[in-house]
Amino acid sequence: MIVFCGIALAHRIVNGSGTFDAIAAHRAFGDALYEQFPFAAFVSKTVTLAPRQGNPPPRLWEQPGGMINSIGLPNKGLEGYLREDLPRLAELPVPLIVNVMGSTREDVGRLVAAFAERDEVAALELNVSCPNVKTGLIMGADPAELAGLLDVVRPLTEKPLIVKLTPNCASPADVAAAAEAHGADAVSLINTLRGMAMHPDRPGEPWLGGGTGGVSGPAVRAIALSQVSEVRRRVDLPIVGMGGVQSAAHAHDLREAGADLVGVGTESFRNPVAARRIAAEASRLEEGFPANAAPAAAASRA
Amino acid sequence: MSGEGVGVADGRYATTNDPKGADGRTLAPFSRRPTQLVFRRDLGPYTVLTAHDPEGPRPDPGQFYMLTAAERWGGGEDERPFLPRAFSVLRAHDDAMLDFLLEDVGPGTRRLAELAEGDTLHLLGPLGRGFARPRDGRRPILVGGGVGIAPLAIWGDALGAAALTLLGFRDAAHAEGAALIPGARVATDDGSKGHHGLVTDLLGAELGCDPRAEVYACGPPPMLDAVAAICKRENVPGQLAMESGMACGYGACFGCVVATKRGYVRLCVDGPVIDVDEL
Numbered sequence: 343m344i345v346f347c348g349i350a351l352a353h354r355i356v357n358g359s360g361t362f363d364a365i366a367a368h369r370a371f372g373d374a375l376y377e378q379f380p381f382a383a384f385v386s387k388t389v390t391l392a393p394r395q396g397n398p399p400p401r402l403w404e405q406p407g408g409m410i411n412s413i414g415l416p417n418k419g420l421e422g423y424l425r426e427d428l429p430r431l432a433e434l435p436v437p438l439i440v441n442v443m444g445s446t447r448e449d450v451g452r453l454v455a456a457f458a459e460r461d462e463v464a465a466l467e468l469n470v471s472c473p474n475v476k477t478g479l480i481m482g483a484d485p486a487e488l489a490g491l492l493d494v495v496r497p498l499t500e501k502p503l504i505v506k507l508t509p510n511c512a513s514p515a516d517v518a519a520a521a522e523a524h525g526a527d528a529v530s531l532i533n534t535l536r537g538m539a540m541h542p543d544r545p546g547e548p549w550l551g552g553g554t555g556g557v558s559g560p561a562v563r564a565i566a567l568s569q570v571s572e573v574r575r576r577v578d579l580p581i582v583g584m585g586g587v588q589s590a591a592h593a594h595d596l597r598e599a600g601a602d603l604v605g606v607g608t609e610s611f612r613n614p615v616a617a618r619r620i621a622a623e624a625s626r627l628e629e630g631f632p633a634n635a636a637p638a639a640a641a642s643r644a
Numbered sequence: 645m646s647g648e649g650v651g652v653a654d655g656r657y658a659t660t661n662d663p664k665g666a667d668g669r670t671l672a673p674f675s676r677r678p679t680q681l682v683f684r685r686d687l688g689p690y691t692v693l694t695a696h697d698p699e700g701p702r703p704d705p706g707q708f709y710m711l712t713a714a715e716r717w718g719g720g721e722d723e724r725p726f727l728p729r730a731f732s733v734l735r736a737h738d739d740a741m742l743d744f745l746l747e748d749v750g751p752g753t754r755r756l757a758e759l760a761e762g763d764t765l766h767l768l769g770p771l772g773r774g775f776a777r778p779r780d781g782r783r784p785i786l787v788g789g790g791v792g793i794a795p796l797a798i799w800g801d802a803l804g805a806a807a808l809t810l811l812g813f814r815d816a817a818h819a820e821g822a823a824l825i826p827g828a829r830v831a832t833d834d835g836s837k838g839h840h841g842l843v844t845d846l847l848g849a850e851l852g853c854d855p856r857a858e859v860y861a862c863g864p865p866p867m868l869d870a871v872a873a874i875c876k877r878e879n880v881p882g883q884l885a886m887e888s889g890m891a892c893g894y895g896a897c898f899g900c901v902v903a904t905k906r907g908y909v910r911l912c913v914d915g916p917v918i919d920v921d922e923l
Contacts, residue, residue: 366895366913370771372663374674395907402889402899406723409891413898416908559726611892612712612728614768615675 358607408559574600590623662701688820706774789863812843
């Protein structure tokens, strides 16, 4: 048993947001999903205020050492999520972390406030990889921009706030430092790296319906290690480290770089119980692992 | 093989109480699992792989599996393949043998096609929602194109003699695949075997004779578009087993969407069989 941001977890492996749909998986696998749930906490797909259809297909491209996705954050919107998804996700045998995204600070604030009062939600993760339409800046790409966002949303909830850092910026460590200074409880990284594939049959056209997408899989693992390590040198916040993890050894590397929890994403696409295997093997590796490089958990705000 | 109902007493599929989901689909065991490739044979440009899957349930016709070679999955052209590949089940035999039909068209199918008997194949499945029985006692007409004939074999077995199967191929070499569905009528694009033209010509003629039918189709997108158009024009119900690039097979990646009247739906959990009315 470990504690992360005041939340008790059975082990250190969680899912990356948007890489596992527990409701759909239950349709495919039935109650076995709950009985052998792979993750210590479940991070849901990004929720936005209004419903989103997502990007037109094709949405996937296989590439050396991984893939590019251009999904476009399809979701039922806040109301649909609260009505249809939250009651189902509350049945999961692990704590629920809800990932939210808005196109203005106020939109993010409305999402945070709505989940602040829901007991089913253990923590919130902020997807800051989108532009603030009022400033034109990617919320998580600029330290001052992120500070402004946190100044609006931090007072709205006592639940732990995790900032999902984007690797597509000049200095994720600077952004992490701003997150720490402005009240975030943890950071998670890395999100996918922006990438593109050309259409094999149509000269000059991109393959993906959304034009560009996010690169994930083993191809990004070295980048994840380097960014987690950099962020660890700058902040004392707990870190959820992820990027290309396929084995307990990869998870252990991220732990050594400074991560408290480790996210598994793309590897779940190859085997839905990959995270369960990694967690079991990682627990054995942990026995020889020194005490947490970082404070074990942010103090509860309560 | 019969493919119908309860299996033989000594077969893995003798049981009929495989776990079902709320919508009636057969549920997949919650993990990919190693199976042994016990048989492979070439059929024109196609390959039939037979894997022994005693750990899995008997699939519903139209369901699919995600396949990965246990060895050398990766390291091919462009260091691919990386993701598993989705295949409709061709047939499920009473002794827990599963047949899959594939055509070497890319790094994933190429690696699978070069597997040898005795090699290990990872399976995840059965997945998705399969075919539903014909409405109102309608006559089932099965329409397949190319490698897409696979799910029509297991579905035709389940429907029995009432089903009429129409298959379309590029040429006589590809039409060797028709041997998998005895009694099927064949069309080829180049006329080198059977009807010279499209399989949808045969479908149009059949519906012209007797429109009290339900159409089941699987094949390349232009063929499915044509089948859907014919169904709508003739006011005949139809079910299409569709395909789309898919990473996971169980609803996680949101990659395999197709546009329907209710927006994008994921083929892996809401399909792969989609009703023509939904399009």
